Amino acid sequence: MDRRRMTAVGVVVAAAGLTAAVTLPSFAGENATPPAGGPAGAKTTGGVAPEVVDAMSRDLRLSREQAVRRLTAERQATGTLGRLRAQLGADYAGAWLSADGATLTVAVADPAEAAKVEAAGAVPKQVRRGVSDLDAVKSRLDSAGRQATPDIAGWYVDVATNSVVVLARPGAEEAGRRFAATSGAPAGAVRVTTSREQPRPLFDVRGGDAYFINDAGRCSVGFSVVGGFVTAGHCGRQGDRTTGANRVAQGTFAASSFPGDDWAFVRTNNQWTPQGVVNDFNGGVAPVNGSTEAPVGASICRSGSTTGARCGVIQARNATVNYPEGTVTGLTRTNVCAEPGDSGGAWLSGDQAQGVTSGGSGDCTVGGVTFFQPVNEILQRNNLTLVTANGQSAPADPPAGGDATAPPATVAPTAPPAGGAETSVCTGDVSRTGAISAGRSQVQPDGRWYVTEAGAQSACLDAPDGARLVLELQRWTGAGFRTVARAATVDGIARLEADGAAGAYRYRVTAQSGSGEYTLAFSAN
Structure with a gap:
């Protein structure tokens, strides 16, 4: 192989990765050319992207024709509602569509305004409070939000019932009523509803997901470990800050090695929960249940934030790669393609973690060769524990054909002495x-x-x-x-x-x- 053509996946991420982060993909494909006469799919989907119609058919259990009719009715209702809001002013009290999307109901605080609603083709409903009054009630609850206990899932304006709804866990309804009263909201304007909802920020750490370094370059998560995740060393240096794909503060590079090796450990903050899975970029995840090393010739798949999931075979182990930044040893060679931004991403053989993307040659249009840093070395060098989907402890497996360079992170529990349970030295109320x-x-x-x-x-x-x-x-x-x-x-x-x-x-x-x-x-x- 001509080493002069070899580049590290992610070395140019500061330029190429940023472009990818702000460019929205076209539903029809970025390089697709619409046929003469109009946008692709316009004749059969009313100008709506076919993928949107397909998703609606799947999730709302509609035929494609029903989905298109619903979208058309919703567009008309949106236009009607915009005009009515301007006409009704302070008497406007909200609006909603029926379950099938065919009927628009508009609430009014003044019965004299019902004629305007009917004239526009909508159904009027008389209520006590205008939408501005409801918003004011909710603002009171927002101001008192820090007094809400964890058993209160949230609150929202419900125009259909002309009230503000407070969601309380079963058995905590009285706490919900006390919270509403403490806020100073009018009792008749707040309705407490029992709910089993347990909302949380959806900040899971998953292999393959994108993250950003110092709000600039982009790389991919390798595998979740206790306290954070592992990734490629060339993605960042110790002390560099990371944000997730959602641009929320995520963590800090706690350790990094490149060149020589190509690994790093990012310690995440308490808003992020490491999960023992890898993003399969097909709407699901693949479980990670250990890190047993696969042999040369085995099939292997990787996940990265630029090109998604790609598969191939392991061609060689203990490869040395002469990157422009320096030599990296101990890598694994594969015939899987990768591109800038995929760096650091996860490599799986079945459900076993194998490594994190280092670099390669070629791309996913013409094909190429990609190298990964074995994950067990990262775990051993940093005394990290792999987070798995099956809930079992997963210390680093020793490399095939030799002993581990560091002791396993897991120690078997010690049984209490004979004659009864051991008394703890810790006491408290x-x-x-x-x-x-x-x-x-x-x-x-x-x-x-x-x-x-x-x-x-x-x-x-x-x-x-x-x-x-x-x-x-x-x-x-x-x-x-x-x-x-x-x-x-x-x-x-x-x-x-x-x-x-x-x-x-x-x-x-x-x-x-x-x-x-x-x-x-x-x-x-």
């Missing part, structure tokens, strides 16, 4: 025990939370022998639980103290390595 394995997290007390007044809080965590656990105290902020104090075990014990405001709190226990039973004791003044 509240005590809980649990069993945990590497790579997993648990919330205490009992998967829920507690409420306390302002003041000092303290906790003690007694970990299983040989295990490393992290204890976090988290406070409910109205938008989610945020970590306010953190401590890791030293000689099997983690002690945490904090001085916090009044509110709802919980503890999160995460096993970075090891498994077994733990005891958590805590007190709050």
Whole structure:
């Protein structure tokens, strides 16, 4: 191979990756040319992209003809509504379409305005409050949002019932009513509804997903590990900041090596949850259940944020690649294609993690050769634990044909001495025990939370022998639980103290390595 033509996938990401990040793909294909006479699909789909019609048919259980008719009716209703809003002014109280999308209902606060609605072809409904009044009620709830407990999922304006709806978990309806009353909202304007919703930010860490470095270059997530994810070293240096594909702050490069090797570990913040899956770029995910090394000749697939999922075979191991930035050794060679922005992405053989994309030659139009950094070396060098879909601890497997260069991250739990359970050294007003394995997290007390007044809080965590656990105290902020104090075990014990405001709190226990039973004791003044 002509090494002068070899380039690192992602070396030019600062230029090519940024373009990809802001360019919206065409439904018909970026290089497609519409036939003479108009846009592709216009005759059969009313000018709507065929992919949109297909998605509506699938998810709304409509025929293609029904989907097109519904879209046409919705466009007409939108135009009618725009005119009515201007005519009704402060008496406008909201509008909604029927379940089949065929009927537009417009609510009015003044019955004298009903004739205008009828004249426009819509159905009038008289109500007490205009939409501006409802918005004002919701604004009161928004201002009091930090007083909402975690059992309140949210609130919204419901124009069909001319009220503001507060969603409360089963058994917390009275808490919802107290919250509404505390906000100063008129009692008749708020309706508390029971809901099992448990909304959370959808900030999962998945292999193959895009992330950005210092708000500039783009790379791809490799595999989730306890505390973050692994990726390519050439994507960033220690201390570089990352944001997710949604441009939300994600984490920091905690370790990076390039050239020589090509690996990195990004430690994520508490808004992101590492998951043991890889994005298959076909609407689903592929599970990761270990990191057993596949042999030369085995099939292998990779996932990256530029070209999605691509497959091929392993051609050779322990390859040295002479990149323009320097030599990298110990890579695995494949005949799979890749392009800038795919760097750092995940390589799977079946459900076993293999490595992260380093670089290559060619592209996914003409084909090429791509190299990956073996994942077990990354795990071993950084004492990381792979997060798996099956919930089992997954320390790095030793390389095929030799011993691991570092001991496994998981230590088997030690049984208590004969004659009874061992007494914990941790004491407090509240005590809980649990069993945990590497790579997993648990919330205490009992998967829920507690409420306390302002003041000092303290906790003690007694970990299983040989295990490393992290204890976090988290406070409910109205938008989610945020970590306010953190401590890791030293000689099997983690002690945490904090001085916090009044509110709802919980503890999160995460096993970075090891498994077994733990005891958590805590007190709050």
